[in-house]
Amino acid sequence: MVTSLRGYNPYLLFIFIMRLDKFLAEKHSASRQYIQKLIKEGRVLSDGTPAQKDQRITPNAVITIDWPSLVSPNVEPENIPLEILYQDEDLAVINKPAGLVSHPYGRITSGTLVNALLYHLKDLSGIGGVQRPGIVHRLDKETSGLMVVAKNDFSHRFLSEEFRGHRVDKRYLAFVQGVIPWSEQEVVIPIRHREDDWTAMTFGFRKGRESQTMVRVKRTFPSASLVEVYPKTGRTHQVRVVMDFLGFPLIGDKRYGGKNPFERLIARQALHAASLSFRHPRTGQTLSFSIPLPPDLEKLRQDLTILKI
Numbered sequence: 496m497v498t499s500l501r502g503y504n505p506y507l508l509f510i511f512i513m514r515l516d517k518f519l520a521e522k523h524s525a526s527r528q529y530i531q532k533l534i535k536e537g538r539v540l541s542d543g544t545p546a547q548k549d550q551r552i553t554p555n556a557v558i559t560i561d562w563p564s565l566v567s568p569n570v571e572p573e574n575i576p577l578e579i580l581y582q583d584e585d586l587a588v589i590n591k592p593a594g595l596v597s598h599p600y601g602r603i604t605s606g607t608l609v610n611a612l613l614y615h616l617k618d619l620s621g622i623g624g625v626q627r628p629g630i631v632h633r634l635d636k637e638t639s640g641l642m643v644v645a646k647n648d649f650s651h652r653f654l655s656e657e658f659r660g661h662r663v664d665k666r667y668l669a670f671v672q673g674v675i676p677w678s679e680q681e682v683v684i685p686i687r688h689r690e691d692d693w694t695a696m697t698f699g700f701r702k703g704r705e706s707q708t709m710v711r712v713k714r715t716f717p718s719a720s721l722v723e724v725y726p727k728t729g730r731t732h733q734v735r736v737v738m739d740f741l742g743f744p745l746i747g748d749k750r751y752g753g754k755n756p757f758e759r760l761i762a763r764q765a766l767h768a769a770s771l772s773f774r775h776p777r778t779g780q781t782l783s784f785s786i787p788l789p790p791d792l793e794k795l796r797q798d799l800t801i802l803k804i
Contacts, residue, residue, distance in 0.1 A: 514549065514550070514551060514552070515534075515539075515541065515546055515550045515551065515552045515558070516530045516531050516534060516548065516550075518552055519539070519558065519560070529627075531548055533560065533561075534546050534547070534548050534550075535548065538560060538561040539558065539559070539560050539561075540558070540559040540560075540561075541553075541556055541557075541558055542556055542557055543557075543559075546558070570599050570604050570605075570609060570610065570613070571604075571605065571610065571613070572610060572613035572614035573605060573606070573610035573611060573613075573614055574611075574614050575595070575606070575608075575610060575611035575614065576592075576611075577589055577590075577608075577611045577612070577615050578590040578592075579615060579616075580641075580784055580786070581782070581784065582616070582646075584618075584646065584647075585645070585646055585647060585649070585650040585775070585776055585777050586643055586644060586645055586646055586650050586654070586775075586776070587612075587616055587629075587643070587644045587646060588641060588642070588643050588644070588771065588782070588784050589608075589612075589641075589642055589644060590639070590640065590641060590786055591608060591634050591638075591639060591640060591641075591642050591768075592639055592789070593636075593637050593638065593639040593763050593789065593791070594636065594637065594763070595607065595608050595611070595636065596608065596636045597609070597627075597630060597633040597634060597636075597642075598627045598630050598633070608630075608642075609627065609628060609629070609630065612628070612629055612644060613628070616629070616644070616646065617646075618646045618647060619644070619645070619646055620645035620646060620647055620648050620650060620651035621648060629644040629645050629646065629651075630644070630645075631643060631644065631645050631651060631654045631655055631658065632658055632729070634768055635732070635735075635764070635766070637747075637763040637764045637766070638764065638766045638767070638768060639766075639767050639768070639789050639792070640667070640767045640768025640769060640786065641665075641768045641769070641770065641771040641784055641785075641786060642768070642771075643771065643773060649776060649777075650776045650777075653776035654773065654776060657773055657774060658729060659729075661727055661728060661729075662773070662774070663771070663772070663773045664725070664770070664771070664772040664773070664783075665725070665726060665768060665770070665771055666723055666724070666725050666768075666769055666770040666771075667723070667724040667725075667726070667734055667766055667767060667768055667769060668713070668721065668722070668723055668724075668766075668767045668769045668788065668792075669721070669722050669724055669734060669738065669745055669765060669766045669767070670719055670720070670721055670722075670745070670746045670765035670792065670795055670796070670799065671719060671720050671721075671722055671738050671743040671744060671745055671746060671765075672718070672719060672743060672744055672745075672746055672752065672755075672756070672757070673718070673719065673720065673742065673743045674715050674716070674717075674718065674719070674720055675712050675715065675720040675722065675743055677712065678711065678712050679709070679710070679711045679712070680709075680710050680741075681707070681708070681709050681710075682706075682707075682708045682709075682710060682737050682740070682741065683705065683706070683707050683708075684698050684703075684705075684706055684737065684740060685698065685699060685700050685703025685704060685705055685706070686698060686699075686703055686704060686706045686730045686731075686732075686733060686736055687699045687701070687702045687703040687704065688702075695732075695750060695751075696730070696731050696732045696733075696735075696736050697736065698736065698740050704728075704730060705728065706726070706728045706730045706733050706736075706737065707726070707727040707728050708724060708725065708726050708727065708728075708733060708734070708737045709724070709725040709727065710722055710723075710724050710725075710737070710738070710741070711723045711724075711725075716799040716800060717799075717802070718756075718799075719746060719757070719799050720743060721796065722738075722743075723769075724737070724738070732750075732751070734766060735748055735750070735751045735764065735766070736751060738751075739751040739752065745764045745765055745766055746760070746761060746764070746765040746795070747761045747762065747763050747764045747765050748764040748765075748766075749764070752764070757795075757799075760795055760798050760799070760802075761791060761792070761794075761795050763791070765792055765795055767788055767789065767792055769785060769786060769787075769788070770783070770784065770785040770786075771783070771784050771785075772784070
């Protein structure tokens with residue numbers, strides 16, 4: 496695939512895009528890390544010469560990308576039970592169960608959502624690479640609920656732009672520790688990676704990226720609350736970090752929740768992607784989906800009603 500920079504305003508290229516990896520990631524709706532991997536493997540050429548990781552773009556350059564094959568020989572289709580709520584030629588909407596990792600990483604090449612998708616769906620977008628076919632957005636391993644999957648590159652690019660432009664409506668239901676005294680609050684805080692653990696996030700102004708989250712209290716219990724959370728931005732672990740910042744961490748969240756007095760009630764973080772609304776990439780029609788709490792969270796709701804912890 497050839498990407499030409501001819502026609503772009505040179506001033507805007509240097510001021511706003513600057514690095515080649517960032518530009519290609521945004522143009523092709525791929526992760527910056529994945530583009531950097533392709534550059535490292537020599538799959539990205541700039542005017543016929545292998546590009547460098549920290550290379551800056553130049554006006555009129557012709558960039559060639561040798562995209563790898565869609566499916567890695569190490570990632571096999573697996574008959575993992577998967578509830579598909581909707582699908583057409585462009586996309587599918589699935590209900591991801593808790594405990595299922597979204598895609599392979601490191602030495603994990605089996606037992607993931609991608610393995611299940613390769614088995615249940617005929618076609619998947621290849622933009623995410625051999626480890627992430629079809630994956631437009633992710634849910635944490637222990638989070639259950641709705642995800643949209645791209646079945647071709649056209650849909651992947653469109654949906655990625657919708658997510659990036661904050662035009663996808665995602666609503667979560669979460670059970671949190673403590674009785675929240677207010678009914679609704681919008682939370683705007685910067686979120687960044689923790690310096691001592693790159694896989695964890697935290698509140699912080701230095702190097703932090705702004706997050707916007709609306710939190711509404713649906714119900715309170717003797718020692719807990721059920722909230723609906725609407726993340727307007729898409730920061731990593733945003734819901735979990737925001738609720739911990741507010742002083743009401745998710746029940747069962749081992750990373751951000753601290754000591755868990757509800758440990759005997761549920762073994763995972765009590766977070767569920769309950770509704771999802773987005774524009775269809777081909778028709779422009781708004782598609783909306785919602786699903787009830789899964790059995791383990793429904794049982795938690797009942798237990799919190801009668802127990803005083």
